[in-house]
Amino acid sequence: MNIYSEIIKKIGTQETAENINEAVDILCNDMYRLNKVDDKLISKLPQDDALHEAMNELELVKTEKTEWLLGLKKAIKEMRILILDVAVRLDLKTREDVIEWIKRNVGEDVVTRFQTNPEILAGAKIIFEGRYYEKKV
Amino acid sequence: MDNLVIVIILSGIVAVLVVAYLDLVRKSKFMSGQEVKAQEKARLKSEMILEEAKERAMQIVREAKMLSEDQKDELEEQWRGVIRKVSREFETEAEDEVKGFRKSLELEAVGVEKAVADRIEKEFAAAKQQIEEYKKEKLSRLDAEIVEITKDAVKNVVGKVIPMGEHKRLIISALEEAKREHIL
Numbered sequence: 001m002n003i004y005s006e007i008i009k010k011i012g013t014q015e016t017a018e019n020i021n022e023a024v025d026i027l028c029n030d031m032y033r034l035n036k037v038d039d040k041l042i043s044k045l046p047q048d049d050a051l052h053e054a055m056n057e058l059e060l061v062k063t064e065k066t067e068w069l070l071g072l073k074k075a076i077k078e079m080r081i082l083i084l085d086v087a088v089r090l091d092l093k094t095r096e097d098v099i100e101w102i103k104r105n106v107g108e109d110v111v112t113r114f115q116t117n118p119e120i121l122a123g124a125k126i127i128f129e130g131r132y133y134e135k136k137v
Numbered sequence: 138m139d140n141l142v143i144v145i146i147l148s149g150i151v152a153v154l155v156v157a158y159l160d161l162v163r164k165s166k167f168m169s170g171q172e173v174k175a176q177e178k179a180r181l182k183s184e185m186i187l188e189e190a191k192e193r194a195m196q197i198v199r200e201a202k203m204l205s206e207d208q209k210d211e212l213e214e215q216w217r218g219v220i221r222k223v224s225r226e227f228e229t230e231a232e233d234e235v236k237g238f239r240k241s242l243e244l245e246a247v248g249v250e251k252a253v254a255d256r257i258e259k260e261f262a263a264a265k266q267q268i269e270e271y272k273k274e275k276l277s278r279l280d281a282e283i284v285e286i287t288k289d290a291v292k293n294v295v296g297k298v299i300p301m302g303e304h305k306r307l308i309i310s311a312l313e314e315a316k317r318e319h320i321l
Contacts, residue, residue, distance in 0.1 A: 026262070033251070045262075047269075082321070086308055087299075088287040091280055094305045101309055106321045122299050124311040126320060133320040135311035 004075040007057065009108040010050035012099035017076050017111050020051050024073045027058075031066040080110045085117040085125035087136075 002008065011017050023045045030038050045051060054072060061068045082102060090098065099112055106128075117125060123136035284301065315321045 026258070029258075033254075040259075045266075084308070086304065088301075088304060089280065089283045090304065090308075091284060091301055094301050097305055098308055098312075101312060105312070105316060122304060122307045124308045126311060126315045128315075128321055131320045133311070133315035133318060135307070135314055137307070 002075060004057075004072050005108065007050055007054045007072065008075060008079065009103060010053050011076065011079065011111055012050075012096070012103070014081060014111045014113040016048055016050055017079060019048060020054060021073060021076055023051055023054075024069050024076075028066055028069050028073075031069065078109070080107065080129060081113055082106065082110050083113045083115065083127040085115045085120060085127075085134075087116070087120040087122050089116050090114065 007020075011020065026045070030036070045055075058065060058068060084098070095114065102110055102112055119136075121137040123134070125134040125136060126132070312321065
């Protein structure tokens with residue numbers, strides 16, 4: 001089991017993955033310069049479940065925090081991307097339900113990129129690992 | 138007879154005296170020539186000595202002059218050497234000074250850079266936090282607005298409202314079919 005799996009499963013969208021990557025960069029920089037993580041800085045990072053989980057786990061890491069952060073960055077980079085073209089911008093609840101379905105049925109290492117497509121009235125167009133499928137109105 | 142003898146004797150004496158006198162005169166004349174010759178000789182010799190002394194003096198002066206030129210060159214060379222040495226020492230010292238100054242400047246620059254970086258980072262984090270809050274607020278407003286606009290647009294196109302629940306059902310349905318088709 002991957003040591004980052006609890007964090008990875010909480011990263012639902014590509015946007016969240018990018019935010020965490022940025023946060024990891026900032027924290028790594030902090031580690032290089034100060035050899036510790038600035039608590040004030042953590043409090044200023046975007047509030048997100050996955051990032052929160054990452055920070056909790058980082059606190060438990062006693063040595064080589066930078067290595068741990070770089071490992072997390074690598075794990076995030078290796079996540080697979082599912083592009084989902086939909087008709088409208090989905091509300092948060094609907095997005096969470098769709099992400100939850102994808103995580104359960106496709107894989108916890110999958111992040112979703114939601115895109116609104118004016119050609120679609122309802123349904124979805126799916127692109128995943130070079131394959132394509134659509135069911136739309 | 139006696140008188141004759143006396144006259145003869147006296148004549149003889151006079152003759153002797155005359156001869157002696159003449160000899161004396163002749164000797165005297167001879168001595169005077171000798172003296173002049175000696176004087177002339179001495180004069181010539183002294184002139185020669187003087188000439189030699191003069192020549193020697195000139196030689197000494199020439200040598201002294203040449204020596205002076207040589208010494209001047211040597212002195213100049215020594216002086217140049219001293220200047221070169223002092224110049225090199227000064228150059229080395231100046232280089233050391235510059236190096237020291239550069240090092241301290243670099244250290245100072247690193248300190249300033251770190252302080253600026255810290256400041257920028259803090260400002261950046263604060264700005265990011267504000268943007269994040271603003272973004273969230275805007276997104277929640279947009280969510281609400283977009284749902285309404287989309288509802289209206291879809292209603293216009295398909296003549297009926299597609300609720301969000303129906304969108305979700307259709308999306309999940311598309312995902313399920315994609316899974317069955319081994320797309321996922």
